[in-house]
Amino acid sequence: MTSLLAADTQQPIRGVLAPVVTPFRYDLEIDTSAFIEHCKWIVDAGAGLAVFGTNSEAASLSFAERIALLDTLIDAGLPAAKMMPGTGTASLKETVELTRHAVNAGAAGVLMLPPYYFKNPSENGLFDYFSRVIDSVSDSRLKVYLYHIPQFTQIPITLALIERLVKRYPGVVRGAKDSSGDWANTEAMIRTFGRNGFDVFPASEALMAKAVAIGGAGCISATANMYPRGLTELYDALTSGKPTTTSSTALAVRDIFMSVPMIPAMKYVISKVTRQPAWSVVRPPLTALPEELGADLLRRLEDIRFAMHGRSA
């Protein structure tokens, strides 16, 4: 059994996290300095860094790139205590190694996909998978957040699976990101496990108010790449009971980005705001936002007076 003594000295990460988009150069290599700059801007706005998530195109990165890029962030002085790197891959072995590396880097937690190649795995198989990862990493600092995103993985993280994992690894299996968009599921996760320190993050600020009201931990939302200050203000208002005006703007921004291919659209906007055209590059199989769609997107964002405050050319 893993000792919980060391783990308990660090406060669990809560609030708003951005699944940070990953900038590439035109040759598709990672632009590390652009990445550091974007991460710093997000942290300055009070949000955390869920690097290597779906919106980060993590699946399109190599194992070696993920290891090197996390090291680069740490070397650049970005705070590990604000990081929840994605470490789940299709392979148990790489998941173990990425997780161990993140723990050694001091990350506040790791966001872990289920192994997503084999379909219809049994609950025993999934339980065994996550158990093997946790037992192999075998580190009291490990905090695992399970990543429920069935529209990409087809492998749901069920309540029954969470229950078994939380029982076996209390304090280690520490929470979940629910990207299903299904409020009933998010609510069930929070109501079933929230009182025991299991932190549930919906994937959208649109669900954050409802989630926080019943004990949810914040949100891990793509649009925290666009509007992190607004989202952290909203979270602070929700948790302190103070009034805020950011909620309606946040939802309007969200609605706009939900109406276009999200990852290319966010990168397109950053490319315009920073005047770094390569920011619009995505790795295939994604495709860059067509210029007409981009121009229309910018017009709609202007209509609601959206700005990436503090981001500049």
Added chain:
Amino acid sequence: MTSLLAADTQQPIRGVLAPVVTPFRYDLEIDTSAFIEHCKWIVDAGAGLAVFGTNSEAASLSFAERIALLDTLIDAGLPAAKMMPGTGTASLKETVELTRHAVNAGAAGVLMLPPYYFKNPSENGLFDYFSRVIDSVSDSRLKVYLYHIPQFTQIPITLALIERLVKRYPGVVRGAKDSSGDWANTEAMIRTFGRNGFDVFPASEALMAKAVAIGGAGCISATANMYPRGLTELYDALTSGKPTTTSSTALAVRDIFMSVPMIPAMKYVISKVTRQPAWSVVRPPLTALPEELGADLLRRLEDIRFAMHGRSA
């Protein structure tokens, strides 16, 4: 454009290939000597080695393991000309590196999954993905076989995509494995592209006769791990017009394995035949075949007088 001169000096691989199951020890590390032994037995039976396929649990291997394991096979004297390693991953970069490594090892071809994390990619995105891989490897010896297995990837390799790739990379995009089990699709692939040297392999010996009759290239079938001699005899009979008695046995073997979890079941049978109990180990999220199911499987195989000829304890 890639030159075809060098590529054309090697005969394309046809016939029966086994998506070779990968043996693990109880600690889940790869048992390389057991793997070499199994590969040799398959090659001795006249079949090729589609290592790192779905049935190989390739998704559960790490990038480093795949590189090292292919080198191990070559060093052990197994013929690269009989190999079609799977090199497709979710990541373009790793797919490029695995493909380049396989080409340098002298592999007859590579079997390439589409990037399978992002769902509903556009045809342009997939075309761009495969183009980038081929352009990056940039080697006249490269022969790509596209891997259509939508029940695992949700990303179909459509006829329209094949057409674009074959046009852009004639002689390089050389064929496909159709694991859909949908004969209408296999037939359409063969009838549309077969006459131009595009080799289509169904994933089952049950479809091999129909496929070969209209120009198909053989089959890449899981049960070639169990009964390779019977399948190569069947292929030889189909292509030479000579009579054979193996067809009904082959189909009976196939039916039995289709009725149980295929990968754990094949490994279970090998563990019994070789008296190497660890052969039954699978990596999570798969689970080993329960002993009761295994005992029943052995009884059913005995009923049809099945034997893994030449495999011994």
